[in-house]
Amino acid sequence: MSTTTPQTDRLTRRFAALKAEGRGGLVTYTMAGDPTPEKALDILKGLPAAGADVIELGMPFSDPMADGPAIQAAALRALGQGMTLKGTLDTLRAFRETDNETPVVLMGYYNPIYIHGGEAFARDAAEAGADGLIIVDLPPEEAEELLPQLRAQGLHLIMLTTPTSDDARLPRVLEKAGGFVYYVSITGITGTAAAAEDAVAAAVTRIRAHTDLPVAVGFGVSTPEQAATMSRIGDAAVVGSAIVRKIEEGGDVLGFVGSLAQAIRKTA
Structure with a gap:
């Protein structure tokens, strides 16, 4: 089992509350600065x-290699609006002025950091x-470059x-992990085809054999039905590209998020 000791923090409290409610969570992704910093x-x-239930806030980067067309385009729009790493942190500070309970995880790439x-x-x-970091291009073999600094700040x-990720590699990955484990349910980039339910269930079972951390399932989750299914298999479903596409289209973003949340809550 992982030796990670959960901290008494927003992420730990939120996943404990979800477990007490008997339901999975909804993790949403948006890009800082997209379509404009104000919006x-x-x-x-x-x-x-x-x-x-949990928010991932994207840190725009010019070469987002793991992201599909929707999030790549969002990063370019944000950069075009003048968004920077400092601006992303300023956005989070502004959010915290009115919300000190919702966990926020910064997601991006290592180069700007x-x-x-x-x-x-x-x-x-x-x-x-911030409550944590997802750094797409920082594998466990290189995590010590940043992990001590993050832990010193409670991140x-x-x-x-x-x-x-086979059974030989999983322990090496999970020994560095905190907060929750993000299971990328497909091979490839974000916003592409959905994974098969049985395959995800088998993978989540395998991950849970190595750690007590919650498991959030993402990549290829784009509809309320898919979100409900993945939140039931794991501890949360992550929806990113579908939300970013709504932003690009100028659609009802919060209404769409509401439909995702409603579908997840119906499975409880």
Whole structure:
């Protein structure tokens, strides 16, 4: 089993509350600065009331190699609006002025963090109100570059596992993990085909044999029905590209998030 000791923090409290309610959670993803910094903040502030249990806030980067066309385009729109890493943290600070309970995880790539400086970034992220980090291109073999700085600030490093993470590799990944485990349910990029239910169930069972951390299932989850299914198999469903596409289209983003949350709650 993982030696990770859960901290008494927003993420731990939220997943404990979901377990007590007998339901899975909804993890939503939006990109800081997309479509504009002002509109992005409005959407961010509206997510908890719409039904988001945990929020992933994207840090825009010019080369988002794990992301599909929707999130790539969102990153370019945000960068075009002048959004930066500092601006992302300012967005989070503004969110925390009215919400100190909803867990927020910053998601992105290591290059901007490396340029900012690991120790300074961890300090600034914690001060802004972050609860953890998902760094797509920081594998467990390189996690020690940043993990001590994050832990010193009480921040979790949420690790990714995939369909190709076998029983030999899983323990190496999970020994670095905190907060929850993000199961990437498909091989490939975000926003593509959905995974088969049976395959996800088998993978989640295998992950749980190695850790007590909650498991959130993402990549390819785009409809209320899929979100309900994946939240039932795991401890939460992650929806990103579908929300980002709603933003790009100028659609009812919070209404869509509400439909996802409602479908998940019906499975409880």
